[in-house]
Amino acid sequence: MADAVEFLARxxxxxxxxxxxxxxWGLVRKLLLGIPPLDYALVGRWLGHLASGRLRHDRIAxxxxxxxxxxxxxxxxxxxxxxxxxxxxxxxxxxxARQPSIAPALIVGIGSVAAPFLxxxxxxxxxxxxxxxxxxxxxxxxxxxxHAVFGxxxxxxxxxxxxxxxx
Numbered sequence: 001m002a003d004a005v006e007f008l009a010r011x012x013x014x015x016x017x018x019x020x021x022x023x024x025w026g027l028v029r030k031l032l033l034g035i036p037p038l039d040y041a042l043v044g045r046w047l048g049h050l051a052s053g054r055l056r057h058d059r060i061a062x063x064x065x066x067x068x069x070x071x072x073x074x075x076x077x078x079x080x081x082x083x084x085x086x087x088x089x090x091x092x093x094x095x096x097a098r099q100p101s102i103a104p105a106l107i108v109g110i111g112s113v114a115a116p117f118l119x120x121x122x123x124x125x126x127x128x129x130x131x132x133x134x135x136x137x138x139x140x141x142x143x144x145x146x147h148a149v150f151g152x153x154x155x156x157x158x159x160x161x162x163x164x165x166x167x
Contacts (some may be wrong), residue, residue, distance in 0.1 A: 007089055010097045010161055015085030017157025018109070018150055019078050025149040035142060044073030046124050060124040081150070084112045088154055100158030109151015113143050 026037030046057065048066025057063045066072070088108040089097055096104055117129040117140075126132050130139035 003094060006094060006097075007086075010094070010158075011086040011089055012082050013161045014088070014097065014154060014157040015082030016078060017160060018085060018153030019081030021153025021156060022081070022146060022150045025146060029142075029146075040073030040077050041070040042073065042124065043076055043120070044069030044071065046120070047072050047076055050123075056123050057125045080115070084108055084150070085154060085157075087112075097158055098162060100155055100162060102152075102155045105155035105158065106148065106151040109154055110144065110148050112150060113147040116143055 023037070029035050030037060042060045045063060045066045046060050048069055049057070049063060088104060091108070092104040121130050122128050126139070127136075130136045130143065133139045
């Protein structure tokens, strides 16, 4: 039982921390490169329509808004980050969280790019791996970089949580 509580606590803390790192990267990217971060309201819109049975959209931005879509999208963004931290811990164990290393965090972080490439982008109208966007390779590169940053965030958050729990 104690391991389950530790697993959940660490997944929540590490996933939240890694998602914050990813969000900071989005702000830095916007300031330095002029590339706007993902509008999580659109993720909320997609999830809102998913709840009513609609999986795919030609362009999610053109679909009717959903009540509370911004809150739904941001909550989903953080819950997904926590979920991927849980995947990291499920694959590499609590021992990873007790002594974090970069490789497992990067494997999960970069591997998490499969979710937008294979599920979210096609369902939201951007096509498989952003193939229907105006600059697919640039979009793919930005997704890959963002998810690599998420992996670095998993590592950094893993260490911060480790240090805080061992004070």
